[in-house]
Amino acid sequence: MTFTNEQLERYSRHIILSEIGVKGQKKLLGAKVLIIGAGGLGAPAALYLAAAGVGTVGIADADEVDLSNLQRQVIHTTADVGRAKVESAAETMKEINPDVTVNTYRTFVDSSNIMGLISGYDFILDGTDNFPAKFLINDACVLAGKPFSHAGIIRFKGQLMTYVPGEGPCYRCVFEEPPPPDAVPTCRQAGVIGAMGGVIGSLQAMEAIKYIIGKGELLTGRLLTYDALKMEFRKITLPKRNSCAVCGINPTILMPFDYEQKECDLK
C-alpha cells in the first residue's frame, strides 16, 4: 500500500520515529487489535489505538453507557448515556481517525464465543473488571496462541503484564485461580481515580503498538505496578509456573470455561 498525502501528514510524528517509520506505520495500519471491555481501561486504549492508525480495532462490550462511567471512560460523552458502549466508542474512534475499521461486538464474552472472537486478531487487550473474565481471556489467549495485555486498576493503584506465547508466564501462572466473589475489593466497592484508567489503559495501548511494530521490550515475565499516591512505578519479575493449569508442563485446561459470576456483578 502507498500512503496518501493526508496519511503522511496524519502519521508524520510516527513516521519520523526511527522505530516506526513508513514500514512500522504500514504494520500498524495492517494490524488487528481486539479490546474486551470498553470501560476505564478500554476507553483510553481504544482512543490511542485509533489515533495511531491501528487498521482494525474490535471492541466487545455488552453494556450501555452509564453516568457513573464518565468519570473515567473518556471515549463516551454525556450525550452517550444510555447508548451501547460499543456504538459510542466506535463513533468516537471513527471521528478521530477514518482510516480505522471498528468492529463492534455487543455481547457478553464467555467460553462459548471467545475463541471465535479472538481468532481474527493479532493482539488482545483485557479491559475487563471481573476475575472470571480475566481468567477466561487468559486461558483463551494461551490456548489460541494469542498475545494479550492484562491490566487491573483500583483506588490509586494499577498494574499490567503482557503475555506472548512461548515467551513467559501467563496470568494464571501468577494467580492460579480467581478469588471467591467479594474476597477482593472491586472498583465499584472501593472506587478508582479516573486518571488511573488513562495511565494503565494507555500503557496497554503502548504494549499493543510495540508488539505490532516489533520494537522495544514488552512486559513479558514482568508485572508493572503503579502507585499514584507514592508516584512510584515498579517492575516485578514474574516466573513461569511449571504447574500452571493452562500453560504448564501438564496442562489440565484444554478449552476455555466460565467461572461463576456473582449475581450483583451482573448488569
Add this chain to the structure above:
Amino acid sequence: MKLTVAGNVKEYEDGLTVAKLIELEKVETPEYVTVSINDEFVPGDTFEETVLNHCDSVEFLYFMGGGAYDIHQ
C-alpha cells in the same frame, strides 16, 4: 537478617516465615496474595513453613480488577 520486601531493604528477625512476614507487613487480603522469593513463586499452602533467609527478595502480587464491570454473563 536483611530482606528486600517489595523493593525496600529492611531488618527482620532470623527464622521469619512467609506467613509471619505477611502478618508483619499487614498485607491486604492475605489469603489471596501470591508471594515470590528471589523470583520464584512460593506455593500458597507452604507459607507457614517457608522460612526466609538473609538477603532474600520477597514480592507480594495482588489481584486487581478494573476497567469495565459488565463483560461476563
